[in-house]
Amino acid sequence: MTNPHALQFKSINYTGLAQGPRLIITGAVHGNETCGTKAILKVMQEIDDGKLLVRAGSVTFVPVTNPLAYQLQRRSGDRNLNRNLFPKPDPQDFEDRIANWLCPLLAQHDVLLDLHSFNAQSQPFVMVGPRNNDGALQPFRHAEKERALARRLGVSRFVDGWLATYGQGVQRRMQGSDAAQLETVLRYGFGTTETMRASGGYALTLECGQHADPAAPGVAYQAIINTLTFLGLIDGPQPEPIPLAEMEYLSMVAVHDKLAPGDQFSRTWSSFDALAKGDVIGTRADGTPVTAEFDGKILFPDVKAAPNNEWYYMTRPGTDFERITE
Ligand SMILES: [Zn+2]
Numbered sequence: 001m002t003n004p005h006a007l008q009f010k011s012i013n014y015t016g017l018a019q020g021p022r023l024i025i026t027g028a029v030h031g032n033e034t035c036g037t038k039a040i041l042k043v044m045q046e047i048d049d050g051k052l053l054v055r056a057g058s059v060t061f062v063p064v065t066n067p068l069a070y071q072l073q074r075r076s077g078d079r080n081l082n083r084n085l086f087p088k089p090d091p092q093d094f095e096d097r098i099a100n101w102l103c104p105l106l107a108q109h110d111v112l113l114d115l116h117s118f119n120a121q122s123q124p125f126v127m128v129g130p131r132n133n134d135g136a137l138q139p140f141r142h143a144e145k146e147r148a149l150a151r152r153l154g155v156s157r158f159v160d161g162w163l164a165t166y167g168q169g170v171q172r173r174m175q176g177s178d179a180a181q182l183e184t185v186l187r188y189g190f191g192t193t194e195t196m197r198a199s200g201g202y203a204l205t206l207e208c209g210q211h212a213d214p215a216a217p218g219v220a221y222q223a224i225i226n227t228l229t230f231l232g233l234i235d236g237p238q239p240e241p242i243p244l245a246e247m248e249y250l251s252m253v254a255v256h257d258k259l260a261p262g263d264q265f266s267r268t269w270s271s272f273d274a275l276a277k278g279d280v281i282g283t284r285a286d287g288t289p290v291t292a293e294f295d296g297k298i299l300f301p302d303v304k305a306a307p308n309n310e311w312y313y314m315t316r317p318g319t320d321f322e323r324i325t326e
Pocket residue numbers: 029030033116117
């Protein structure tokens with residue numbers, strides 16, 4: 001048995017002599033996603049060996065963000081760290097305690113690179129934030145910098161629209177609730193990147209590959225090196241942005257909830273499976289077919305979703321990745 005009280009939180013900072021951005025790189029926010037941990041430790045070793053030098057700005061590495069989940073080799077300790085990530089005066093579970101350490105740490109930085117992996121076999125992708133906006137849900141003003149960095153991580157697949165789409169689902173589920181209640185539930189959508197953007201910075205989630213894919217740590221490593229170089233923290237050839245023509249860019253536009261325990265997918269779906277309008281995705285418990293409402297790709301299908309929770313998301317091809325305002 002793991003005793004949470006025997007665990008501690010660890011971050012390592014390297015600061016250069018010259019001025020520059022304050023970067024933080026996190027691994028194992030989900031404990032079974034270890035590609036980021038491996039890549040971070042490799043880069044730290046290269047710095048410690050003198051092969052790399054942090055000349056400007058600073059970088060903080062968090063090899064294991066959720067030590068309980070990491071030790072248990074599970075996604076979560078007591079709950080998903082990447083939701084409802086807020087400091088709490090009266091922490092109730094282990095992830096609340098992480099939040100009380102991690103949120104102030106994030107707030108000391110300008111840029112977050114959060115390294116994850118996923119369950120199904122598919123290619124790496126990066127999740128970017130909203131375009132610049134003054135909206136209530138997620139006001140933002142660094143889309144230009146965030147998207148410029150995203151294009152230099154070394155991956156070609158990009159997804160945006162997460163919090164807005166999640167928020168629509170919440171609003172639908174909570175119809176008739178008062179504004180304060182709605183606010184509480186919307187806050188539930190806050191993970192590492194949302195927290196970073198809310199504290200004035202910008203942030204990317206890089207999904208480096210399947211959990212056990214031996215290539216995933218290499219994807220994470222290259223993304224770290226490219227980020228350090230692009231932001232001017234270390235010397236090296238500037239990474240070229242991936243050409244727009246080579247990018248696959250998807251926008252999440254709709255979330256569909258599981259309504260009853262008997263709702264079932266028609267097959268085993270994987271993220272990024274293509275659907276044509278009318279394709280059958282599953283069947284409701286009462287026999288009603290669930291079909292694709294437009295040509296697009298499915299994202300994050302969750303066989304184990306509980307009733308009234310997100311079952312799958314639909315994406316459309318995104319347009320104008322470089323346009324930075326909504
Ligand atoms: Zn993850």
